[in-house]
Amino acid sequence: MSKKSIDRPRWRECCNSEALTLAEQVGVAKAAKELGVYESQIYQWHSKAAAVADGS
16 A cells, blocks of 8 residues: 655745744644644754754
């Protein structure tokens, strides 16, 4: 049985900060559901934003 792909929106980096803000306000699980992305994607964006802020 083949896996059906789920249509999910493509996010631009400019929108990631908005997604992270939403996640801080309502929680990662709820934000991911509202945005149609995986929770792990929000965590990846958070890690990337933290690395950029640290200058890494």
